[in-house]
Amino acid sequence: MTSAGFLLDGLWIALQPRNLLFCFIGCFWGSIVGVLPGLGPLAGMALLLPLTFSLDPTGAIIMLCGIFYGAMYGGSTTSILMRIPGEAASVVTCIDGYEMARKGRAGAALSIAAIGSFVGGVLSVIGLMLVAPRLADAMLAIGPAAEFTILLVALGISAFAATGPLLKTATMIALGLLLAMIGLDPLTATPRFTFGSLQLADGLSFAAMAIGLFGVSEILMSFGQTITERPKAPALREMLPNRRELKEAAMPTLRGSFIGFVFGIVPGVGHIVSTFASYAVEKSLSKRPEEFGQGAVAGVAGPETANNATTGAAMIPLLVLGIPAIPVTAVLLSALTIHGVQPGPLMIAQHPEIFWGLIASMLIGNLMLVVLNLPLVGLFVSMLRLPYGYLAPTILLICLIGVYSVKASSFDLGVMAAFGLLGYFLRLMKFDIAPLLLAFVLGDRLEINFRRALTISEGDYAIFLKGPAAQFAVVLAISVTIGVLFLRWRQSRGATP
Numbered sequence: 368m369t370s371a372g373f374l375l376d377g378l379w380i381a382l383q384p385r386n387l388l389f390c391f392i393g394c395f396w397g398s399i400v401g402v403l404p405g406l407g408p409l410a411g412m413a414l415l416l417p418l419t420f421s422l423d424p425t426g427a428i429i430m431l432c433g434i435f436y437g438a439m440y441g442g443s444t445t446s447i448l449m450r451i452p453g454e455a456a457s458v459v460t461c462i463d464g465y466e467m468a469r470k471g472r473a474g475a476a477l478s479i480a481a482i483g484s485f486v487g488g489v490l491s492v493i494g495l496m497l498v499a500p501r502l503a504d505a506m507l508a509i510g511p512a513a514e515f516t517i518l519l520v521a522l523g524i525s526a527f528a529a530t531g532p533l534l535k536t537a538t539m540i541a542l543g544l545l546l547a548m549i550g551l552d553p554l555t556a557t558p559r560f561t562f563g564s565l566q567l568a569d570g571l572s573f574a575a576m577a578i579g580l581f582g583v584s585e586i587l588m589s590f591g592q593t594i595t596e597r598p599k600a601p602a603l604r605e606m607l608p609n610r611r612e613l614k615e616a617a618m619p620t621l622r623g624s625f626i627g628f629v630f631g632i633v634p635g636v637g638h639i640v641s642t643f644a645s646y647a648v649e650k651s652l653s654k655r656p657e658e659f660g661q662g663a664v665a666g667v668a669g670p671e672t673a674n675n676a677t678t679g680a681a682m683i684p685l686l687v688l689g690i691p692a693i694p695v696t697a698v699l700l701s702a703l704t705i706h707g708v709q710p711g712p713l714m715i716a717q718h719p720e721i722f723w724g725l726i727a728s729m730l731i732g733n734l735m736l737v738v739l740n741l742p743l744v745g746l747f748v749s750m751l752r753l754p755y756g757y758l759a760p761t762i763l764l765i766c767l768i769g770v771y772s773v774k775a776s777s778f779d780l781g782v783m784a785a786f787g788l789l790g791y792f793l794r795l796m797k798f799d800i801a802p803l804l805l806a807f808v809l810g811d812r813l814e815i816n817f818r819r820a821l822t823i824s825e826g827d828y829a830i831f832l833k834g835p836a837a838q839f840a841v842v843l844a845i846s847v848t849i850g851v852l853f854l855r856w857r858q859s860r861g862a863t864p
Contacts, residue, residue, distance in 0.1 A: 374496060377723030380425060381731055389422070389430040390728050394735045397437020401457075402445055408438035408695050416702060424706035425721050429728040431702055435695055436488055436678045436729065439638065440736045443480040443671055448473060449762050451582035457674070458804050459642040461581055463659065463666030470662050475608040479664060480671040481740050482608075483620045487672035488733035490624040491631065491679025496726050498632075498683065511823065512831045515816035516840035518640075518809050522802075523848055535798050543803040546571055547810020554818060566778040573808065575770045575782040580800045582766045583787025586759050588794060608664075616668035619649050623672030630673070631680025638677045639808050643801075645673035679729060686710050686722060 380386060393415075400411030411434045419427035442457035447464035460480065467476040522540055549560045550570030561567040608616065623645045630641035649665040650656050659666050685696040687710075703710055708718055715722050770783045793800055824830035831837055 373719060373723045374727060376719070377725075377727035378730075380720055380724035381429070381727035386426055386429055386724070386728060387731070389426045390433050390732050391735060393430040393433020393435075394437040394440075394732050394739065397434040397439075398441035398736065398739060400434065401438035401441025401443075408435045411438050412695065412699075419702055420705065424703065424708050424718075425724045427702050427706060428699065428721060428725055429732075431699055432682075432725060432729060433732050435699070436675060436732060437736060439675050439678050440481070440484045440488075440740065442674075443484070443667075444477065445765070447476045447480065447667070449582065449765075450585045451762065451766065452577050458577060458581070458639065458801055459646050459670040460667060460674075462646070462801060463661070463663045465585075466660070466662035467664070467667065472612075472662070475612050475664075476667050477740075478608050479612065479616050479668050481737055483616065483623060483668045483672035484675040485733050485737045486620050487624045487627055487674070487676035488679060488736075489730060491628050491676040492726055492729045492733070494628045495679045495682055495729075510820070510834065510837065511816040512820040513834070513837045513840040515813060515820060516831060516837065516844050518813050518816065520840070520844045522806060522809065523844065536802050539793075539798055539800065539803040540806040543806025544810045544813070546576075546803075547807045548814075553811055553815050566776070570811075571807075572770070572774065572776070572779045572782055573804075575779040576786050576807065577804055578766045578770055579783040579786030580790035580793075580804065582762060583783060584790030584794055584800075586763060587787065587791040612664050615664040619645070619665040619669035620672045622648060623669040624676045626669075627673030627676025627678075628680040631677035632683055638674050638681075639805060641673040641677045642670035643805055645669040675733075682725075686714055 381390070396415065397408065397411055400408065412431050415430070415434065419430060422430070442452065443460050443464065445451040446457040446460040447468050450461050450465040452458045452461055464476045464480065467473065547570070549567055551557065551561075551568055552559055558568060626645045626648060627638075627641045630644060631638075646659075646666060646669060649663075649669040650659045653659065653663070653665060655663075681696055682699075685699060700710060703721075708714065708721060766783065767780060770779050771777070790800055820830050821828070832841060
């Protein structure tokens with residue numbers, strides 16, 4: 368039977384009322400989790416994981432996956448309206464999405480994000496259907512040496528995506544890598560920079576850092592600003608993208624789908640790298656790169672599309688090899704294992720109803736998310752009409768709830784406050800704080816893969832040049848470095864890249 372025939376069988380499974388209900392529950396809960404700062408898909412899936420024990424394997428995996436891509440979908444809302452990343456991958460959306468909202472185009476930004484997420488999600492599912500059965504050999508070729516170099520490439524991409532000078536960006540990356548070292552050594556469990564504190568043994572909370580740097584610092588930046596014009600009630604035409612904005616979003620949406628799918632396939636890379644990569648590509652291709660950071664449509668469309676495209680592609684390592692490429696898919700692996708299903712090369716043959724039912728449900732779920740989210744754009748935009756004196760305490764309350772709900776830790780609230788002050792002073796000095804968060808996220812994996820590669824080679828650094836995957840990664844790293852320096856030089860001279 369062809370892939371089209373298997374997909375039709377999957378649609379018959381996914382369209383059963385019971386599975387449709389599970390898909391809706393997952394998408395709805397995922398959207399809520401994505402909007403609440405600090406929770407993200409991992410926490411949302413973990414909360415509902417016990418409820419899936421009594422379900423059949425197909426229904427369980429459909430609901431959990433709905434939470435996964437629903438959270439990716441919903442994370443853009445607070446990023447655009449309040450400059451608070453709903454989850455890690457929405458950090459990039461804060462840059463231009465919030466600026467669009469400040470210019471009165473919040474509805475357009477939310478609609479573009481929703482449309483881009485839908486397109487990216489659907490195209491990645493189609494790619495999953497076509498590529499998954501054929502990728503096992505290529506996936507196994509990605510070793511620690513190649514992954515380390517690929518992660519370095521991600522940091523290089525962030526250097527170009529950042530809006531500040533290269534020296535300031537490098538400083539932020541170095542600070543992020545330093546902060547990532549706080550906690551127990553990932554290989555020896557030796558405490559590092561904990562200063563005897565048990566709370567720091569697990570490292571700093573990303574949710575507390577991100578919400579502090581973006582949400583709290585934004586509240587502090589707003590103090591003393593005079594609002595000269597009272598926001599008006601948004602008209603319908605203002606809540607939807609105009610023709611120019613749709614045209615500007617079209618190609619970034621397609622490119623974001625491709626970038627997100629490619630990065631999603633690579634184990635250990637994930638959403639935050641794909642969104643930064645998409646942002647950097649759009650900035651480099653733009654005829655007006657100076658608009659990025661000031662409310663560029665492409666700066667919203669590309670990363671949001673890449674975000675959801677990565678979600679579908681991230682299922683490939685899990686389903687084809689049984690390898691959870693990112694922490695979220697580890698929860699899916701646990702759920703499948705509990706139900707007696709072992710992901711891997713034989714899963715498609717042994718459990719076709721689960722594999723193809725899941726793919727079909729992801730197509731249906733992405734459509735559900737559009738129906739759920741687009742009608743609420745007007746409600747979300749109306750939030751901006753609230754006087755900031757009322758809105759700021761509400762934002763701060765959301766920040767507090769989001770951070771505290773992750774680990775119920777008052778220490779994390781202190782971390783949020785500290786990074787809120789740090790973010791405030793960094794923004795006053797015109798530092799771009801997004802690269803700091805990317806470096807912090809990648810810091811652990813950079814170190815682990817670097818040390819694992821040297822352990823395998825018994826200290827021989829030549830391992831980073833051995834094998835097709837490692838050599839390709841090195842060539843990619845050199846190309847990105849040259850490209851970043853060249854584009855930065857051209858921009859500094861006022862040329863159009």
